[in-house]
Amino acid sequence: MTHYNIDERDILFNVKEFPGLAHLENTEGFEDTSEETFDLLWDQAKKFAVERLSALFAVGDREGCTLVDGKVQTPTGFDELWAQYKELGVVGITADSEYGGANLPHLFSIPVAELECGANVAFSMLPLLTRGSARLIESFGTTELKEFYLEKMYSGDWSGTMCLTEPGAGSDVGAGLTKAVPDGDAYKITGTKIFITWGDHDLTENIIHLVLARTPDAPKGSKGLSLFVVPKKIYDGDDNFVRENAVSCSNIEHKMGIKASPTCVINFDESTGWLVGQPNQGMAQMFQMMNDARLEVGLQGSAQASAAYRSALAYAQERVQGVRKDASGVHAAKIIEHPDVRRMMLRMRALSEASRAMVYSQALYTDLSHKGKNDVEKYSALCELMTPICKSYGSDQGFRVAEMAIQTYGGYGFCQEYPVEQYMRDLKIASLYEGTNGIQALDLVFRKILSNQGAYLKYWLADVAALVGKLKGTKLEGLADLVGAGAQTVAQTAKTFGGWMMSGKADAIQYRATEFQESFGHIMAGYFLLAQAGYAQDKLAGEVSTADKVFYEQKLVTANYFIRDIMVQAQASLSHYELVEFPGGDAVFV
Amino acid sequence: MTHYNIDERDILFNVKEFPGLAHLENTEGFEDTSEETFDLLWDQAKKFAVERLSALFAVGDREGCTLVDGKVQTPTGFDELWAQYKELGVVGITADSEYGGANLPHLFSIPVAELECGANVAFSMLPLLTRGSARLIESFGTTELKEFYLEKMYSGDWSGTMCLTEPGAGSDVGAGLTKAVPDGDAYKITGTKIFITWGDHDLTENIIHLVLARTPDAPKGSKGLSLFVVPKKIYDGDDNFVRENAVSCSNIEHKMGIKASPTCVINFDESTGWLVGQPNQGMAQMFQMMNDARLEVGLQGSAQASAAYRSALAYAQERVQGVRKDASGVHAAKIIEHPDVRRMMLRMRALSEASRAMVYSQALYTDLSHKGKNDVEKYSALCELMTPICKSYGSDQGFRVAEMAIQTYGGYGFCQEYPVEQYMRDLKIASLYEGTNGIQALDLVFRKILSNQGAYLKYWLADVAALVGKLKGTKLEGLADLVGAGAQTVAQTAKTFGGWMMSGKADAIQYRATEFQESFGHIMAGYFLLAQAGYAQDKLAGEVSTADKVFYEQKLVTANYFIRDIMVQAQASLSHYELVEFPGGDAVFV
Structure with missing residues (x-):
C-alpha cells in the first residue's frame, strides 16, 4: 500500500500532449527525446516512487534526523533507499553525458522529480542539491574540477550542497562574512553557513560543498562573493582517501516539516577549497543556476498539491456522510456528492493542474532555450519571466491545496493516520527557501519586467x-x-x-x-x-x-x-x- | 522569558472602549460588571498566562500525550499547571454562582480565554470542555444532577467532555449508533466515541462525559439522540468512591498540532449514565450550547493569530537585513522597513484586530441577550447570525495570519526555535472541529438567513x-x-x-x-x-x-x-x- 496517489493521466498529458514533447523536435543535442525512452524512464521511476520512496514517507517524518557526536543520522532505511536510488541513474538526468550525465531534456526530468516530490519530498532534496551543485562545477569549473567531481556526483557516490546563507545573511546573501584566504593553488575557507540542506549525512562517501566566500580584497556586498568547492573529505586523483577536511556540522534545525532532510549548520575552519570560475562571480554564477532550482521548488509545491488533492479525492469518493436526494430517492451520500465538497475538489484540481501546466511548460521552454533550433531568445526570456511565478505560485497555491485537502478529510485531516497533514507541513518550506516568495516578487517586478x-x-x-x-x-x-x-x-x-x-x-x-x-x-x-x-x-x-x-x-x-x-x-x-x-x-x- | 507577546492595548480597547463594557450597564443579574473587577481578573490571568501557561507551550508540543496501559499521560508539568489554574477560579467564570460559578459577563471571560489560547491553546481546551459540559448539566439537568456535578466541575476538581462524534458520524451527528438502555433510574450506555478532547487524562479525580446516545425506541437520525451524563468514576452522595464505570480509552490520535491535548477514542461498555433533560432532545440541547463553543473556537483562531502577528512584529523590528535609503543616507535596515514586510504587518494586524473586534462584540451581544434590559431579541439574533462567521473567520483568517507570520521570519519561521510554526499547526484544528467551516457556511446560509x-x-x-x-x-x-x-x-x-x-x-x-x-x-x-x-x-x-x-x-x-x-x-x-x-x-x- 502506498499513500501516494499519482495523477498519472495528467502528468502524461503534459509530457506527451500539451505542452508535449513533440516540441523537442525543434532541438538538437539531447541524447534522446523519444516517447519510448520517456516511457521506460517513467515506469522505472514510478515503480521506485510507489514501492520505495513512499514507504519511507511517514517513517522519515516521525523519526527525523539526529545529530550524534557531530554526525547526522538519517531515518531508518534511508541508506538502503539511496543505494537503490543511485541505480536509477537519474541524479545527472539532464547533465552532459561527458561527465556521467544522461543528457535528457527537462521535460523528462521534471516528471521524474514530480514522482520523487510526491512520494517523499524530504528525500528528493538530496538528489536535487547534488544535481544543482554539480551543475555549478559543470558550468564554471576547470576541466580538472569537472573530471574530479562530476562522475562521482552524478552517480550518487558523492552528494552536494549549496552553502549560501549565514546567520546575518539570509535574503541579503551579499552580507555573507565567510572568508577565503589564498593558500597555494587552493584557499582556506573559514565561516559558518546555516540552513544547509543535506549538509551532513551518512548516505554517501563524501559531501561536496559549493560555498560562497569572500577573498581578502574582494569588494563589499554581493559583488565580492566567489564560489568555492569544499569537499568534506579530501581524496587524491587515484580515489585514495587523504584526509578529513575541517568541515563540521554543529547543529541541525528542528523543523515543522521535511524532517527527514537534515538542515545543518556547517562550520568551515580553514577548510581547503578550490575556486570555481572567476573570483567575485559567485552571485552571478548562482543566478545562472537559480532558474532550475526555483523551478524545482515550484514543482515541489505542485507535486505535493497534486498528491494531497488525489488523497482527498479518494477519501471523498469513499467516505459516506449525510444523505442526498436524486430521481430515485434519498440515499446515503459519498461526501463528494455534497456541493461544498465538489467545490473543494474542483478548486484543488484546477490549482494543481494549473501549476503543473505552468511548471512543465517552463521545463519545455528551458529545453528550447538550451538546445532549440530557433526562438532561443524568446524561450530564455519566458524562462526568466516565469521562474519567480512558477516558484511562488507552485508553493503558495500548493499550500492552499494541501490545506483544502485537510479540510476535505474533516478531523481526520489533522491526524497523521492520513498523509495530508504531512504534505502541508512539508510543503510550507517551499515558500521560504530558494528565495522567499517576497524576494521572488521583487525579482519578477524589478529584474524581470521593469529592468528590460x-x-x-x-x-x-x-x-x-x-x-x-x-x-x-x-x-x-x-x-x-x-x-x-x-x-x-x-x-x-x-x-x-x-x-x-x-x-x-x-x-x-x-x-x-x-x-x-x-x-x-x-x-x-x-x-x-x-x-x-x-x-x-x-x-x-x-x-x-x-x-x-x-x-x-x-x-x-x-x-x-x-x-x-x-x-x-x-x-x-x-x-x-x-x-x-x-x-x-x-x-x-x- | 515568554514566547507569548500579548496585544494588551488592543484587548483592553475592546473590553473598555469599543465594543466596551459600558454597554453592560443595560444588563441586570451579573455578579459584577465594573472595570475594577475586570482589571483584577485580567492581571491575575495575564500573570498566569505569561509565567505558567506559556512555559509549557513548547514542552507540551514536543512531548505530547501518550497512552500507557489504557491511561493517558499528559506532558511534564501539566498536573501542576492544572492545580495552579484551579486557583484562578475561572473554570466557571460565566456560570451561575449558585453552583460555584462566578457569574461574570462573557466580555470578561473572553479576554481571559484569549490569554489561555495565546499562551497554550492545547491546555486551554481542558477548561473549555469542562465549562461547556457543565453548562449542559446546568441548563438541562435536574437539581440533583446539578448539585452533584457542578461545583466539582466549576472548581476544576472534575473535568468534562463532550462525546458527539462516532466513526461513522462526524458532520452527520445524527448517524450516531451509541445505545442507551434503561436500567432502573439510570441507563446502560454502549458505544464508541471518537475525537474526544481531553477524553482521558491524569489531571483530575474524575472525568464527566456528556454523551449523545439513542434509547431503544428512539426515532432515526438526529431527532432520536438523547443526552446522558456518564462519569468515569462513580461516587456516592457523600463523596465516597464507589466503583469505576466501564469507560475506557482505547486510542489517542497522533496529530499535527495541539499535541498536549489528548484526542481520545472513548469506549462505553454498558457504562452507567443518567439522562440530562428530556429524551430525544440531545441535538437541540447541544445546539443551545453551540454558540458559546463556536465563539470560543473563533477566539482560538483570533488569539493565536494575534500572538503570531506580535511575534513576527517583534522579529521584524529586530532583524536586520539589506539596506534602506532615507534623507540621511543609506542604512542597514530592520526588515520592518521593507515595504513587502510592512504589507504583511498591516495585513496581519488588520486581520487579527478585525477578528478580535468581531469575537468580543459577539461576547458582548451574548451578555446583552442573556441579561440585557432591552433589545434582547436583537442581540440573540445577532449572536445566531454571527456564530458561524466568528467561528470560520477567526479560524480561517487566523490561519492566514499564522502563515504570514512564518513568512515574515523567512527560513526561521519553519524552525521550532520560534513559536510561529506551532501556532500554525495548533491553529489548523479550529477550522475542523466544532463543525467544519463548511458546515458553518451551511448553518449561516440556510439556518441563520434563509429559514427566517x-x-x-x-x-x-x-x-x-x-x-x-x-x-x-x-x-x-x-x-x-x-x-x-x-x-x-x-x-x-x-x-x-x-x-x-x-x-x-x-x-x-x-x-x-x-x-x-x-x-x-x-x-x-x-x-x-x-x-x-x-x-x-x-x-x-x-x-x-x-x-x-x-x-x-x-x-x-x-x-x-x-x-x-x-x-x-x-x-x-x-x-x-x-x-x-x-x-x-x-x-x-x-
Whole structure:
C-alpha cells in the first residue's frame, strides 16, 4: 500500500500532449527525446516512487534526523533507499553525458522529480542539491574540477550542497562574512553557513560543498562573493582517501516539516577549497543556476498539491456522510456528492493542474532555450519571466491545496493516520527557501519586467494574443477573451509600475509586488489551462476513446471553472492600485 | 522569558472602549460588571498566562500525550499547571454562582480565554470542555444532577467532555449508533466515541462525559439522540468512591498540532449514565450550547493569530537585513522597513484586530441577550447570525495570519526555535472541529438567513446603516460608504440565494456557501473596524495622551487598509454568482 496517489493521466498529458514533447523536435543535442525512452524512464521511476520512496514517507517524518557526536543520522532505511536510488541513474538526468550525465531534456526530468516530490519530498532534496551543485562545477569549473567531481556526483557516490546563507545573511546573501584566504593553488575557507540542506549525512562517501566566500580584497556586498568547492573529505586523483577536511556540522534545525532532510549548520575552519570560475562571480554564477532550482521548488509545491488533492479525492469518493436526494430517492451520500465538497475538489484540481501546466511548460521552454533550433531568445526570456511565478505560485497555491485537502478529510485531516497533514507541513518550506516568495516578487517586478522595459513580458503577451486569436469562433472564445483581458490587465499594471518607477515611487511598487505576483500567477495559469482546453477541444472533434473523452471534457470544465471563478477575481484585485498606492506609509507599529 | 507577546492595548480597547463594557450597564443579574473587577481578573490571568501557561507551550508540543496501559499521560508539568489554574477560579467564570460559578459577563471571560489560547491553546481546551459540559448539566439537568456535578466541575476538581462524534458520524451527528438502555433510574450506555478532547487524562479525580446516545425506541437520525451524563468514576452522595464505570480509552490520535491535548477514542461498555433533560432532545440541547463553543473556537483562531502577528512584529523590528535609503543616507535596515514586510504587518494586524473586534462584540451581544434590559431579541439574533462567521473567520483568517507570520521570519519561521510554526499547526484544528467551516457556511446560509427570511440579517444591516449615517460628514464618510455598499452586497446575495431556493437550486446555494461566508466575514469585519475607527476619531477630537494618539490614529490606518485592500475585494467576489451558478454540475472526478 502506498499513500501516494499519482495523477498519472495528467502528468502524461503534459509530457506527451500539451505542452508535449513533440516540441523537442525543434532541438538538437539531447541524447534522446523519444516517447519510448520517456516511457521506460517513467515506469522505472514510478515503480521506485510507489514501492520505495513512499514507504519511507511517514517513517522519515516521525523519526527525523539526529545529530550524534557531530554526525547526522538519517531515518531508518534511508541508506538502503539511496543505494537503490543511485541505480536509477537519474541524479545527472539532464547533465552532459561527458561527465556521467544522461543528457535528457527537462521535460523528462521534471516528471521524474514530480514522482520523487510526491512520494517523499524530504528525500528528493538530496538528489536535487547534488544535481544543482554539480551543475555549478559543470558550468564554471576547470576541466580538472569537472573530471574530479562530476562522475562521482552524478552517480550518487558523492552528494552536494549549496552553502549560501549565514546567520546575518539570509535574503541579503551579499552580507555573507565567510572568508577565503589564498593558500597555494587552493584557499582556506573559514565561516559558518546555516540552513544547509543535506549538509551532513551518512548516505554517501563524501559531501561536496559549493560555498560562497569572500577573498581578502574582494569588494563589499554581493559583488565580492566567489564560489568555492569544499569537499568534506579530501581524496587524491587515484580515489585514495587523504584526509578529513575541517568541515563540521554543529547543529541541525528542528523543523515543522521535511524532517527527514537534515538542515545543518556547517562550520568551515580553514577548510581547503578550490575556486570555481572567476573570483567575485559567485552571485552571478548562482543566478545562472537559480532558474532550475526555483523551478524545482515550484514543482515541489505542485507535486505535493497534486498528491494531497488525489488523497482527498479518494477519501471523498469513499467516505459516506449525510444523505442526498436524486430521481430515485434519498440515499446515503459519498461526501463528494455534497456541493461544498465538489467545490473543494474542483478548486484543488484546477490549482494543481494549473501549476503543473505552468511548471512543465517552463521545463519545455528551458529545453528550447538550451538546445532549440530557433526562438532561443524568446524561450530564455519566458524562462526568466516565469521562474519567480512558477516558484511562488507552485508553493503558495500548493499550500492552499494541501490545506483544502485537510479540510476535505474533516478531523481526520489533522491526524497523521492520513498523509495530508504531512504534505502541508512539508510543503510550507517551499515558500521560504530558494528565495522567499517576497524576494521572488521583487525579482519578477524589478529584474524581470521593469529592468528590460517589459521585453520578456511582451513574449508572453504575444503568446496569449496568438492563443486568443486561434480560439476565436470556437466554443472557447468567451473564455479566451477573459484570459486576453487578464493579460491586458497584467500589461497595464506593469505600465503603472513603470510610471511609479519614473516618479520615484519604488516603495509603492515593492509594496504591491507580492499581490501582483499572485494575480499574475493566476492569470498565467489561466492562459495555460486555456491552452490545454484548446488542445482538448481539438481532440474532442475527432475520434477518442471513452476514457479520453472524459479526460478532455474535464479539461474544458477545469478551464471554465478556473478562469471564471479564480482568475477573474485575481484580475479584479489588480485594478485598484491607483486608488491605494502605499498605505503602509502611515502605519506605525508599537 | 515568554514566547507569548500579548496585544494588551488592543484587548483592553475592546473590553473598555469599543465594543466596551459600558454597554453592560443595560444588563441586570451579573455578579459584577465594573472595570475594577475586570482589571483584577485580567492581571491575575495575564500573570498566569505569561509565567505558567506559556512555559509549557513548547514542552507540551514536543512531548505530547501518550497512552500507557489504557491511561493517558499528559506532558511534564501539566498536573501542576492544572492545580495552579484551579486557583484562578475561572473554570466557571460565566456560570451561575449558585453552583460555584462566578457569574461574570462573557466580555470578561473572553479576554481571559484569549490569554489561555495565546499562551497554550492545547491546555486551554481542558477548561473549555469542562465549562461547556457543565453548562449542559446546568441548563438541562435536574437539581440533583446539578448539585452533584457542578461545583466539582466549576472548581476544576472534575473535568468534562463532550462525546458527539462516532466513526461513522462526524458532520452527520445524527448517524450516531451509541445505545442507551434503561436500567432502573439510570441507563446502560454502549458505544464508541471518537475525537474526544481531553477524553482521558491524569489531571483530575474524575472525568464527566456528556454523551449523545439513542434509547431503544428512539426515532432515526438526529431527532432520536438523547443526552446522558456518564462519569468515569462513580461516587456516592457523600463523596465516597464507589466503583469505576466501564469507560475506557482505547486510542489517542497522533496529530499535527495541539499535541498536549489528548484526542481520545472513548469506549462505553454498558457504562452507567443518567439522562440530562428530556429524551430525544440531545441535538437541540447541544445546539443551545453551540454558540458559546463556536465563539470560543473563533477566539482560538483570533488569539493565536494575534500572538503570531506580535511575534513576527517583534522579529521584524529586530532583524536586520539589506539596506534602506532615507534623507540621511543609506542604512542597514530592520526588515520592518521593507515595504513587502510592512504589507504583511498591516495585513496581519488588520486581520487579527478585525477578528478580535468581531469575537468580543459577539461576547458582548451574548451578555446583552442573556441579561440585557432591552433589545434582547436583537442581540440573540445577532449572536445566531454571527456564530458561524466568528467561528470560520477567526479560524480561517487566523490561519492566514499564522502563515504570514512564518513568512515574515523567512527560513526561521519553519524552525521550532520560534513559536510561529506551532501556532500554525495548533491553529489548523479550529477550522475542523466544532463543525467544519463548511458546515458553518451551511448553518449561516440556510439556518441563520434563509429559514427566517433574513430577519437576523436585518438587525445587522440596520446597525451598519446607523453607523454609516453617524459617520456622514466626517473624515470617515468615504470608508463608511464602502462598508455600506459591502453590506448591501451581502443583502443582495442573500436575496439571490432566496431566489435560487424558490426555484429549487439548493445545490447552487450549498456550492457558494463557503465563499459567501468568507466574503460576509470580511465585510462584517470591515463594519467592526469602521466602528472602532469612528470611536477613535471621536477620541482624537479631544485631549489624548501621546501613546493613545498613536493607538487611535492606527485604528484609522488599519480600518482604511482593511476596507480598501481586503474588504472591497471580498465584496467583488460576491458579484459574479449570477454568472456561474453551479459549475460543479459538470465535473467528473476519476
